[in-house]
Amino acid sequence: MLSREDNALVTRVGPDAPLGRLMRRYWLPALLSDEIAEPDGPPVRVRLLGESLVAFRDTGGRVGLIEEFCAHRRVSLFLGRNEDSGLRCVYHGWKYDVDGRCVDMPTEPPETDFRSRIRLAAYPTVELGGVVWAYLGDGEAPAEPRFEWTGLRPDQRVVTRTWQECNWLQALEGGIDSAHASALHTTLTPDTKRAGLSGMWTVPVPLRDEVEVTDYGHVYASIRPMAGGRKWVKVYHWVMPCHTFFPFELGGDGETLQPIVNGHMFVPMDDRNTMVYNWIGKYGEAPLGRGEREILEWSRGRAPGEVGAGHRKLRNRDVDWLIDREVQKTETYSGIDGINNQDHAVQESMGPIVDRTKENLGTTDAAVIATRRILLGRLKAAAPDGDPPGVAPTYYGVRAIERVVDEDVDWRTALKDLYLRPAEG
Ligand code: FES
Ligand SMILES: [Fe+2]
Structure with a gap:
């Protein structure tokens, strides 16, 4: 539960809000590189931290x-024409380069210097992992956002994005809350494939979550009891402000290790909308197989056109997420097809900005509570020291992992070399 004031602090992302200013200290995903693959190709609208922007790739x-x-x-x-190293407005032909400078103004006489005084806001970008990242802050941009997955070859990773119609924090909290998989994502019959991922998702409710604060956010383990004095430890990361990493290493039999990494980025479009980036990668030498690539598609649901124009979901609030009550009785816990659709449905159902004054948090909410505490601590600090968590490249070596170990093994020491590998820089 949060006070009304604290809830506003952790949800408002405009340029004058404390969180908006904090968010502007980071490189954030703006769109996917392949959406503007071609020089002089069509521009793409970008909504980011309450700003309406347009992205394009110029002739060079x-x-x-x-x-x-x-x-x-x-x-x-x-609507502009992307031509000859600039984007030209179709109304009267003013033209802008990638730095926002007006480079042509056919409506004015050639001798005027009006053009030189016109400049649109423009933000620096960098392309890594198939994503165009933007820095909307003042001053020099921080170190480039390098994760294990952004360093993978293009045939080893897939990134998609989906518009989620609610505030960024309730989307992020869904990514951090590990307990919900045991209910929301459960399939009722072992042989159904309706939710895309059966078997491993039908798992016991966690015994406990254990959270460790780090210099990039936090790492936490969701620990579930197993037979024979063993426990299943799933290690997750949150890298400030919007990155989650969740383990997907154990195959369908619960034992075979697969070299898969995956996670999300919950990027605020504005106070009431979030762009969720979904990524999956395969480390080692082999490319992602077809089945592995399909994991992301499955998670969206498999009806044609699950995500439509502007990255909006077919299963949205207007159509009650296409919940199927018969399927809910007989096949899946939620009656909604697709893991991500299930997540989006519950989070969007809370309303655009959930009223956290009315919650009652319990044992399995430890990681959510820690996330809010870290955010609020930073947002309330009168004069915070230095860069916020997740700016310095200490997060470069994170990997979400899972192992079944003996009950008396401490994951923080026994598994640390696996979940925080030496950074490659
Ligand atoms: S409105 Fe763009 S050139 Fe006139
Ligand atoms: Fe989920």
């Missing part, structure tokens, strides 16, 4: 991320 291959609206009379540059 450089990425521009600039204000969406033309400085003349505010027409959207989404």
